[in-house]
Amino acid sequence: MIYYFSGTGNSYKVAAQLAQSTSTKLADMSSVAVDVPVCDDAVVGFVLPVYAWGLPVFVEQFVKSLPRGVRHKYVYAVLTCGDDMGYADVLLRKALRRVGWQLDAVYVVQMRNTYVCLPGFDVDSPDVQQRKDRAFGQRMTHVATCVANRAPFDEREVLRGAWPWLKSYVLRPLFNKLLISDRRFSVDASVCSQCGACVRRCPLGNMRMGADGLPQWHAGKCTHCLRCYHICPHHAISYGKFTRGKGQVKINL
Ligand SMILES: Cc1cc2nc3c(=O)[nH]c(=O)nc-3n(C[C@H](O)[C@H](O)[C@H](O)COP(=O)(O)O)c2cc1C
Numbered sequence: 001m002i003y004y005f006s007g008t009g010n011s012y013k014v015a016a017q018l019a020q021s022t023s024t025k026l027a028d029m030s031s032v033a034v035d036v037p038v039c040d041d042a043v044v045g046f047v048l049p050v051y052a053w054g055l056p057v058f059v060e061q062f063v064k065s066l067p068r069g070v071r072h073k074y075v076y077a078v079l080t081c082g083d084d085m086g087y088a089d090v091l092l093r094k095a096l097r098r099v100g101w102q103l104d105a106v107y108v109v110q111m112r113n114t115y116v117c118l119p120g121f122d123v124d125s126p127d128v129q130q131r132k133d134r135a136f137g138q139r140m141t142h143v144a145t146c147v148a149n150r151a152p153f154d155e156r157e158v159l160r161g162a163w164p165w166l167k168s169y170v171l172r173p174l175f176n177k178l179l180i181s182d183r184r185f186s187v188d189a190s191v192c193s194q195c196g197a198c199v200r201r202c203p204l205g206n207m208r209m210g211a212d213g214l215p216q217w218h219a220g221k222c223t224h225c226l227r228c229y230h231i232c233p234h235h236a237i238s239y240g241k242f243t244r245g246k247g248q249v250k251i252n253l
Pocket of ligand 1: 005006007008009010011012048049050051052053054080081082083084085111112113114115224225226
């Protein structure tokens with residue numbers, strides 16, 4: 001079984017490719033019933049994006065609700081990120097350990113960046129995107145081979161970047177406290193066509209259409225995946241002033 005969470009499709013692409021090459025079933029964490037018992041001898045994969053050098057808050061909650069103390073032959077994770085992951089793997093290992101699961105290996109795949117909500121952060125330039133796209137196939141072949149061979153954890157398979165401790169243990173809590181919220185999302189009524197794509201496709205059901213026909217947030221479940229921002233065909237959604245002039249990525253799921 002491969003459990004995946006994906007805001008804009010990068011992690012889904014990885015999960016779908018791995019599922020095909022390892023003949024494994026896929027389960028979307030945002031729609032799966034987690035109390036389904038997981039077979040004792042199974043190989044289990046987790047595929048998810050890195051958020052603020054850690055895990056999406058929703059994934060932390062998902063892991064907490066896994067059945068406790070189930071033993072598996074091999075548990076691995078593939079983390080997708082735009083640049084680097086800090087100690088995201090260590091945070092995942094600890095979260096799994098709390099429910100009695102052991103994480104055997106972690107792999108990182110660098111993909112297009114989707115984070116645009118702070119000054120200095122934007123989607124990748126065409127040449128950076130091309131470089132990442134070119135490296136993707138080879139990286140996935142390598143990850144699939146490692147998973148098939150149940151390779152153990154290898155530090156060379158992760159991408160910590162500079163100052164990983166500072167990023168994962170100091171900046172991350174601040175980021176989660178101050179920025180993981182839907183309070184700053186808004187829609188430009190003069191541009192929104194009221195198509196409802198953002199509402200329908202929010203993976204956590206955190207949005208609805210208001211009586212004025214415009215999307216509303218504030219259901220308290222936002223994990224900041226930014227699907228609503230990137231999916232809008234008219235670029236009508238913004239996150240405070242931070243997304244002014246920023247790009248969008250195509251949703252691939
Ligand atoms: C809220 C948020 C935080 C992010 N934080 C990081 C980060 O700490 N490091 C990084 O390299 N990329 C970061 N990214 C980029 C994503 O990890 C990357 O684009 C990922 O592949 C997106 O996967 P998805 O399309 O499955 O959602 C962040 C993206 C979002 C939306």
